[in-house]
C-alpha cells in the first residue's frame with residue numbers, strides 16, 4: 001500500500017478512535033498531508049454530528065398515524081346462522097327418526113336408502129355452511145385489500 005493513500009474506512013477509524021494503532025497507517029499519516037486533512041475533516045464532521053440535537057418531531061407521530069392504521073372492525077357475525085342450521089339438521093334428524101322409528105333398527109344394518117336419507121341433508125347443509133363461510137372469508141379479505 002506504499003504510495004497509495006489510506007482508504008476511507010481506515011481514515012474514518014482513525015478519526016473516530018484516538019487509540020487507533022496501525023503502524024502502516026500512522027506511518028503514512030506522518031508523511032501525507034492529504035490523509036491528515038481527510039482525518040481532520042472526518043473528526044469535524046463526527047463532532048458536528050454529536051453536537052446536533054436529537055432528531056424529533058414537533059408533532060405527535062403516534063396520534064397522526066394510529067387512526068389511519070386502525071382497521072374498521074365489523075361486528076362479529078352472530079352465532080345465529082350456525083344455531084339455525086344445527087336446529088334444522090336436528091329437527092330433520094328427529095323428524096326422520098320419529099317417522100322411521102319402526103325401521104330405525106334396520107337403518108344401520110340393512111337399509112342403505114334410509115341411511116342416505118339421514119346423511120344426505122346433513123351433508124348438503126354442511127356443504128352450504130362451508131360455502132357460505134368461504135364466501136364470507138373471501139369478501140372480508142377483498143375488503144381488507146381494498147382498504148390498503
Ligand SMILES: [Zn+2]
Pocket residue numbers: 004005006028032033034035036
Ligand atoms: Zn495519504
